[in-house]
Amino acid sequence: MSSNEIDLSEYRRALGSFATGVAVITTVDKNGDRAGLTVNSFNSVSLRPPLVLWSIACDSGACAAFLEAEHFAVNILSTHQRNICEKFAAGGSNKFEKIDCTEGLAGVPILPEFSSVFECKTQNIFDGGDHKIILGQVLRFEDRKTDPLIFYRGHFMT
Numbered sequence: 001m002s003s004n005e006i007d008l009s010e011y012r013r014a015l016g017s018f019a020t021g022v023a024v025i026t027t028v029d030k031n032g033d034r035a036g037l038t039v040n041s042f043n044s045v046s047l048r049p050p051l052v053l054w055s056i057a058c059d060s061g062a063c064a065a066f067l068e069a070e071h072f073a074v075n076i077l078s079t080h081q082r083n084i085c086e087k088f089a090a091g092g093s094n095k096f097e098k099i100d101c102t103e104g105l106a107g108v109p110i111l112p113e114f115s116s117v118f119e120c121k122t123q124n125i126f127d128g129g130d131h132k133i134i135l136g137q138v139l140r141f142e143d144r145k146t147d148p149l150i151f152y153r154g155h156f157m158t
């Protein structure tokens with residue numbers, strides 16, 4: 001099937017065969033407003049230097065904040081955090097309500113619970129069709145070694 005005759009729902013289903021973890025990416029803008037969203041496009045790129053990437057839809061309500069921000073955090077979710085995954089995948093501005101975040105580097109909010117967290121400085125932003133690809137250098141990380149939430153074919157696996 002060539003790219004101009006791709007059936008989008010079949011295409012998305014096929015992509016779903018690639019099992020991934022789930023992360024909530026967080027940042028804070030110049031006015032101190034926090035932004036965050038659920039992603040499964042996170043990946044490691046380089047070890048030396050330590051680089052990671054993820055992508056954000058251009059029409060995401062959080063996109064402008066991440067394009068301007070110099071820092072972000074990748075909070076990898078644990079198996080029991082489906083509710084957090086769903087909260088940060090829903091549009092709207094009250095995603096952080098009732099979540100007692102700590103402040104990481106540059107004031108970026110860090111979730112109270114995570115499997116691991118990577119605190120990053122944005123190194124580059126690339127165009128990627130209807131997404132922006134954000135490449136970051138990892139400045140600090142913590143691994144709590146809990147089992148990660150797994151996303152596969154549109155469902156969670158535990």
Ligand SMILES: Cc1cc2nc3c(=O)[nH]c(=O)nc-3n(C[C@H](O)[C@H](O)[C@H](O)COP(=O)(O)O)c2cc1C
Pocket residue numbers: 022036037038039040041042055056057059060061062063085088089090091092151
């Ligand atoms: C498991 C899962 C993975 C997702 N991965 C991404 C992603 O990699 N990039 C992205 O832009 N949106 C992704 N989304 C969708 C966003 O979480 C969602 O569209 C967004 O949070 C909507 O709110 P916003 O407009 O405030 O950003 C994913 C959603 C789910 C449930």
